[in-house]
Amino acid sequence: MVELLMEALRQQPRQPFPPPPPPPILVEPLNNGDIITLTQKFNKLKPPTFPRGLQPLKAEAWNLEIEKLFEVFLCTEEQKVLLATFTLQEQARRWWMLVRNQQTAMAWAKFKEVFYEKYFSQCVRDRKVTEFEQLKQGTMTVAKYEAKFTELARYAPHMVDIEYKNARKFEGGLDVEVLDRVSVLKLEKYVDVLDRSIIAEADVAALKQVKAPVIEWKGKRPGSNFKKHRNNFYTLLNKRQNTRSSTSSSQGTDKPICPECGKRHNGICRRIW
Structure with missing residues (x-):
């Protein structure tokens, strides 16, 4: 029985031994001159x-x-x-x-x-993660919003680890007027969302410039009330001055002519004294 077992072991193919691992690469320390x-x-x-x-x-x-x-x-x-x-x-x-x-x-x-x-x-990195989670465009331009987005994204890589998540996160923080024009396109790539956001921002700005003159003509111009009151004041002042001049002239013509000096005045003439 033992001989049969030994014969079977001899007939089995021998497995080659794995090669030894390569020797570690030794880095020679630098001397002072090399440093x-x-x-x-x-x-x-x-x-x-x-x-x-x-x-x-x-x-x-x-x-x-x-x-x-x-x-x-x-x-x-x-x-x-x-x-x-x-x-x-x-x-x-x-x-x-x-x-x-x-x-x-x-x-x-x-x-x-x-x-x-x-x-x-x-704790500082956690605050940056929270800031990224709450990031919105607000009053920033799309370019400034994108720069802030890129700055904070590295603190929360799990939120932008794939292209789709990155695009959705950026799109969700856009201004409402820009978002309405971008979200309907269903873009999946971040660069496409950024590109369309810049175009939409320019369209919104151009539309506001077109509507601006109509809004200004409907309302009163700044300072119109002040000019109106100022004109009324000068008109009243001129009336008062005209009234005083006419009164003084009428009173001057009512004075009698003095026989001593030949001028108009009331009372006794000073020449008599």
Whole structure:
């Protein structure tokens, strides 16, 4: 029985062993000369600095600008941390020195996590999500509304993760007059909704300009009441002046002529005295 089992095992095809994993790629540490050269090349791109304390929006703007530079300035994840922290100043630099003493090596993803915990907390991001949820065009133009929409959308990616949801969210915040002209088209792409919204906004503005002169002629012009009262005042004043002049002239003709001086006056002539 044992011999039969052994014979069966010999007849089975042998499975090849999996290949060993490739050896890890070792990155040689940079010496001081390489670090200086790398930093000088990075500074030629004029990276932004982040000097002050708890300013969430400026902290996020700094991170976005740094990551934009890393798209064209190729380096390792650890080198990204080295270069980015080189731009920290004042309070931010002192904070990084404390963090660096606690952790010897840090990749870029870990640095962003630690940096955001300090300077762009979760409560601030939650407020941005709420602001995006309640975003409406209001008195903004479509262009300004689109810029605000794009700015806040990154805080709530779950609301705009597909094209249809992105289009519906943007369309739902449009002004009523613009929305009435866009929603009937049932557009599914965000760029199409944006394009038609700009056209609809221009149509609404042109329609208001056409109706504006009719509305102005129906009502009274500003200041018409003031001019009317002013004209009435000058008319009354002229009447009073005319009345006084006529009275004084009539009174002057009623005075007798003095035989002593030959002038018109009442009473005894002064020449007698």
